[in-house]
Amino acid sequence: xxxxxxxxxxxxxxxxxxxxxxxxxxxxxxxxxxxxxxxxxxxxxxxxxxxxxxxxxxxxxxxxxxxxxxxxxxxxxxxxxxxxxxxxxxxxxxxxxxxxxxxxxxxxxxxxxxxxxxxxxxxxxxxxxxxxxxxxxxxxxxxxxxxxxxxxxxxxxxxxxxxxxxxxxxxxxxxxxxxxxxxxxxxxxxxxxxxxxxxxxxxxxxxxxxxxxxxxxxxxxxxxxxxxxxxxxxxxxxxxxxxxxxxxxxxxxxxxxxxxxxxxxxxxxxxxxxxxxxxxxxxxxxxxxxxxxxxxxxxxxxxxxxxxxxxxxxxxxxxxxxxxxxxxxxxxxxxxxxxxxxxxxxxxxxxxxxxxxxxxxxxxxxxxxxxxxxxxxxxxxxxxxxxxxxxxxxxxxxxxxxxxxxxxxxxxxxxxxxxxxxxxxxxxxxxxxxxxxxxxxxxxxxxxxxxxxxxxxxxxxxxxxxxxxxxxxxxxxxxxxxxxxxxxxxxxxxxxxxxxxxxxxxxxxxxxxxxxxxxxxxxxxxxxxxxxxxxxxxxxxxxxxxxxxxxxxxxxxxxxxxxxxxxxxxxxxxxxxxxxxxxxxxxxxxxxxxxxxxxxxxxxxxx
Amino acid sequence: xxxxxxxxxxxxxxxxxxxxxxxxxxxxxxxxxxxxxxxxxxxxxxxxxxxxxxxxxxxxxxxxxxxxxxxxxxxxxxxxxxxxxx
Numbered sequence: 098x099x100x101x102x103x104x105x106x107x108x109x110x111x112x113x114x115x116x117x118x119x120x121x122x123x124x125x126x127x128x129x130x131x132x133x134x135x136x137x138x139x140x141x142x143x144x145x146x147x148x149x150x151x152x153x154x155x156x157x158x159x160x161x162x163x164x165x166x167x168x169x170x171x172x173x174x175x176x177x178x179x180x181x182x183x184x185x186x187x188x189x190x191x192x193x194x195x196x197x198x199x200x201x202x203x204x205x206x207x208x209x210x211x212x213x214x215x216x217x218x219x220x221x222x223x224x225x226x227x228x229x230x231x232x233x234x235x236x237x238x239x240x241x242x243x244x245x246x247x248x249x250x251x252x253x254x255x256x257x258x259x260x261x262x263x264x265x266x267x268x269x270x271x272x273x274x275x276x277x278x279x280x281x282x283x284x285x286x287x288x289x290x291x292x293x294x295x296x297x298x299x300x301x302x303x304x305x306x307x308x309x310x311x312x313x314x315x316x317x318x319x320x321x322x323x324x325x326x327x328x329x330x331x332x333x334x335x336x337x338x339x340x341x342x343x344x345x346x347x348x349x350x351x352x353x354x355x356x357x358x359x360x361x362x363x364x365x366x367x368x369x370x371x372x373x374x375x376x377x378x379x380x381x382x383x384x385x386x387x388x389x390x391x392x393x394x395x396x397x398x399x400x401x402x403x404x405x406x407x408x409x410x411x412x413x414x415x416x417x418x419x420x421x422x423x424x425x426x427x428x429x430x431x432x433x434x435x436x437x438x439x440x441x442x443x444x445x446x447x448x449x450x451x452x453x454x455x456x457x458x459x460x461x462x463x464x465x466x467x468x469x470x471x472x473x474x475x476x477x478x479x480x481x482x483x484x485x486x487x488x489x490x491x492x493x494x495x496x497x498x499x500x501x502x503x504x505x506x507x508x509x510x511x512x513x514x515x516x517x518x519x520x521x522x523x524x525x526x527x528x529x530x531x532x533x534x535x536x537x538x539x540x541x542x543x544x545x546x547x548x549x550x551x552x553x554x555x556x557x558x559x560x561x562x563x564x565x566x567x568x569x570x571x572x573x574x575x576x577x578x579x580x581x582x583x584x585x586x587x588x589x590x591x592x593x594x595x596x597x598x599x600x601x602x603x604x605x606x607x608x609x610x611x612x613x614x615x616x617x618x619x620x621x622x623x624x625x626x627x628x629x630x631x632x633x634x635x636x637x638x639x640x641x642x643x644x645x646x647x648x649x650x651x652x653x654x655x656x657x658x659x660x661x662x663x664x665x666x667x668x669x670x671x672x673x674x675x676x677x678x679x680x681x682x683x684x685x686x687x688x689x690x691x692x693x694x695x696x697x698x699x700x701x702x703x704x
Numbered sequence: 705x706x707x708x709x710x711x712x713x714x715x716x717x718x719x720x721x722x723x724x725x726x727x728x729x730x731x732x733x734x735x736x737x738x739x740x741x742x743x744x745x746x747x748x749x750x751x752x753x754x755x756x757x758x759x760x761x762x763x764x765x766x767x768x769x770x771x772x773x774x775x776x777x778x779x780x781x782x783x784x785x786x787x788x789x790x
Contacts, residue, residue, distance in 0.1 A: 328747065328757045332785040335713050344711040344784040348764050370715050407790035525790060547790060557759060557788050559767035595757065595787055661764040 098123050099613030100309035101163030102131070106139065107205045109220065109227050111293050112153065112212035116227035121206055126163075127614060128700055130621075133189045134586035134628040135207055136160030136178030137635060140187070143209050146638055150180040150188075151268060151292035153213040159259075159298075160207040162588035163612050165197055166306030168318040170325050171590035173197050173385040181284035182292075183270040183441065183499050184520035184544050186636045186645075188284030191548075191585060192259075193383040196276040196300060199257040203302030214294040217266075219249065221256060223301040232296035239263050239487065241434035242275045249297055256299030262436025264486040265291040269497040271441035271522070272486075275433070278404070279383070282438040284521065284543065285499075309613030317607055321596070325387045329595030333390035334380075338407040339369035341525070342415075349662030350530040352523070353415045354472045355447035356516055356651060359527040360660045363420020367410055372422060378402035388592055396426045403430045408547075411525035412443025417450060418472030428478055435486035441499060444522030446481050448500040448515055449492070450474075457507050458492070466492030513650035519544035528652050530662040531556040531563055533570035536675045539646050540574060542632040548591065551577035564662070566671045571678040579625035586628055601625075627699045630683070634691050634701065643689040646676055706733050706775050711784040714748050714758070717741075730760065731771030733781055748783070759786045 098104055104123065109116045121135075129138045136158045148154040157179040164172040175197040181188030200208065203224050210220070217236035218229045230253075235245050242262040249258045257276070264272035265287030272287030273280045290296075308314045332340055345351040346364035353361040365371055372394050379402065382389035393402035403426045413428040414420065432439045452458055453470035470477055484493035495503050500522055504515035516523045521544025528535035537552030538545040547553070555573035556563040580600055584591055587604060597603045601618035609616050633641075648667065656666040680687060684695035696703055709722045718741045725740065727733035731752030738745035748758055752771045761767045761782045762775070775781075 328755060329787070331747075331757070332713055332787055336716065338790040340712040340785065341788060341790050344782070345788075347709065347711065347782055347784075348761060369712070373716065411790075526788075551789065553788050557767060557786065559759070559769060563767070591789060592787075594789075661761075 098126060100307040101167075101608070101612035102126050102206050103204045103304075105205055106207035106209060107203070107222065108143075108209045108211070109222070110212040111210060111214040111218070111220065111229070111295060114227065114229045116222070118205070126206070128624065129628060129631070130583070130586035130608075130624055131162040131206065132160050132174070132176040132586040132588040133178060133582065134624070134631070136176045136189060137187060137628065137631050139207055139209055140178050140180070141631070141635055141638075143211065144180070147640070148180065150182040150185065150289060154211070155180060155289055155292070156209050156211045157286060157289045157293070158207055158209050159200060161197065161201040162586060163608060164587050164589060165201050167308060167314055167611055168385070169314070169589070169607060170318065170322045170385060170387045171383070171593055172588065173383055174588040174590070175200060176585060176588060177274060177281040177286050179286050179289045180639065181286070181521070181543070182268070182288045183285040185639060186519055186544065186641060187542055187632050188286055189543060189585070190273070190281035190283050190286055191588065192274070192276055192279045192281040193386075194277045194279060195384055196257040196259050198384070199302055200300040201302070201306060202304050203300060204304040210293065210295070210298070213292065217294045217296050219296055220298045221253065222298065224304065235296050236266060242436050243278075243434060245297070246275070249299065253299050256301045258297050258299045260297040261287040261290045261295075262434060262486065264436040266296070267486060267488045267497065268292060269437065269485060269488070270499050270502070271438040271445070272436050273438050275436060278433075280433065280438075283440065283546070285438070287436050308611055310610045313610035317610055321593070322387045324596040325593060327596060330388050330592055333388050333592050336369050336373060337390055337392035337405070339372060339392065339405050339410050341369070341407040342410060343368035343370055345525065348530065349657065349660035350527045351415055352411065352525055352527050354418045355416060355451040355514065356523070356527065357451065358659060359530050359657050359662050361415035361420070364415060366420045367414045367422050367425050369407070372405065376422065386590065388590065390592055394426055396423055396430065405429060408524055409439035409443075412440045413478065416443050416447045416525070417478055419475050419478060421475050424475030424478065428482060431479060431482045435482060437482065437486060440524050441522040442482060442485065444516045445496050445500045445503065446478060448503065449481070449496055451514060452507060452511060457511055461507070463492045463495060466490045515649060517545060518648060519645050521545050526553055527657070527662070528648055529564075529657050529665040529667055532566045532667060533561055533563070533573050535648060535652065535667055535672065536566050536570045536679065537574045537577070539648055539672065539676060540679055542629070542636055549578060549581050549585075550574055551581060564665045566667070566675040568675075568678055570675050571682060574679055575682055578629050579622065582628040583621055583625040586624070623699070626683075627701060630691055630695065630699055630701060633685075637690055646689055648672070705777060706779050706781060708733060708737050708781045708783055711782070713785065714744055714783055717743050717747075727775055729771065729775055730768065730773040730781065733775060734771070757786050758783060
């Protein structure tokens with residue numbers, strides 16, 4: 098490998114505090130690229146079958162892409178990979194900025210952390226090795242994430258940190274990991290940190306990432322940066338993802354009151370357009386990003402502004418029946434400071450609100466805590482977020498486990514409307530109104546996921562009837578999964594996708610310039626398929642069955658009733674046909690497992 | 705009369721939520737939008753054509769890019785970003 102990789106990963110055992118460098122076979126780097134692909138491969142090889150995601154055997158892996166450390170725009174990202182304590186399946190989450198750059202500049206392509214510290218600790222890593230520092234002043238005191246990060250920056254000013262909040266310390270199964278105001282949010286990987294008594298990891302390095310063809314890399318970087326300022330990204334630059342909300346509401350695709358409705362009467366109040374007109378305070382970006390999709394909004398006069406995205410506004414607003422923008426923005430900040438994934442927090446609380454309105458807590462140990470809980474109650478939303486992060490009270494302790502687990506504890510009919518796939522709460526795309534996305538959610542290895550499947554692209558294209566699953570749905574699910582797998586492995590931001598006309602060809606050109614690989618579009622297309630299969634294979638090893646590739650019962654039995662989605666419901670048989678088409682096109686058996694010939698055809702080893 | 709509903713960046717640029725036009729097909733409606741709101745031409749509409757980063761859904765249901773798509777009196781054209789990533 099002439100560039101892009103250092104050819105080693107760092108293995109750290111928190112039990113002993115020792116770190117060692119392990120060589121990466123160049124063939125593995127080329128086959129799995131980096132980021133999520135390399136992280137998934139390492140997870141396979143560094144963990145035993147059936148391990149407890151919160152046990153000492155669990156590994157949590159920071160994996161870097163070959164483009165990280167180059168001038169290519171949006172490449173300053175890392176992938177965090179582990180077995181999700183929320184789903185029991187593969188969990189991978191991305192974040193960005195200085196932490197990613199500093200970590201790779203230690204001269205490693207990944208960091209694998211195993212074992213469990215004997216006391217709350219800070220792991221410091223640099224080119225000389227590892228050390229564990231006492232974190233007792235930061236752990237157990239309820240410090241907001243920003244305060245903990247500030248204290249770490251003062252104490253160790255030369256390091257960049259990733260840190261957990263109170264939710265991670267209390268093993269909330271949808272706790273995230275934060276760095277520089279950004280979050281590797283989904284799947285509860287912050288709880289894996291918490292179980293290891295790992296409050297934070299600090300990294301410091303100054304090795305330059307080698308480039309096989311520096312002149313070509315710089316030329317490609319300039320061209321990509323120029324395109325990133327074009328019309329394909331103007332939505333993100335000028336309005337941000339929160340611009341989805343009003344449009345989705347008009348299309349009756351905005352999940353509302355725990356997916357009971359798909360239009361929200363208060364949508365205008367929390368829409369991106371109104372937030373911009375009334376509360377916009379500024380814009381930001383990750384380092385080495387020319388898009389700048391981050392938009393900050395005023396919560397209340399005199400308070401620091403909050404970064405708002407479509408997903409946190411949808412989950413903490415319409416999904417919970419809340420239309421007050423101050424409450425929604427405040428709840429978003431609560432999640433960030435407590436270290437909670439906003440989508441799972443909003444989804445789980447919305448589920449609890451419906452349970453309470455249906456009387457499902459009556460006569461249970463949760464009754465007192467749930468009394469009066471219902472949609473639209475902003476004060477209870479804010480209180481519950483705090484209580485969940487600290488597991489205060491029976492109801493909050495239940496909800497800290499996620500909606501799937503809470504529903505199982507409550508019993509029928511709660512599992513029918515718990516808003517998850519494989520345990521991961523569903524993001525803001527109503528499956529009955531976007532039925533190609535319904536397929537994407539069903540088959541996703543991470544669970545219900547809008548960042549690993551972009552099957553909604555078919556729904557918004559006019560190529561399909563968005564109120565039906567079809568053969569085109571399977572093609573879109575596969576095509577967008579493959580693109581996402583490649584972007585998450587290289588790693589580049591998904592908001593660039595519209596700027597790449599020949600996605601795999603242009604990706605191959607960038608990878609070749611950085612690494613010196615003699616690669617082409619076809620090789621990268623096959624690598625993307627391999628990475629998707631590898632993630633399925635990990636799930637299979639950890640007990641996945643075909644019964645998990647589905648949606649909650651609600652979506653098959655309760656029609657939407659308003660707007661353009663009036664009458665929309667998912668055909669169980671139609672989705673099954675679409676899943677079968679997906680399996681066949683992926684080379685899977687009818688039961689969704691990976692046969693030997695598909696392993697062999699994709700250069701994958703049996704596990 | 706046809707209503708063109710604007711969402712996201714087009715709404716912010718035009719400074720209005722919607723515009724009413726007379727048109728018999730989608731292309732004519734888009735051309736009318738460009739005339740009525742010059743700030744949207746050519747970044748959003750270029751004559752009868754929609755720029756690739758935008759899509760329309762007729763009455764919020766049927767997505768189409770066909771300029772010849774016939775319109776009926778009372779139809780609503782929902783104009784939004786083609787990229788629904790969040």
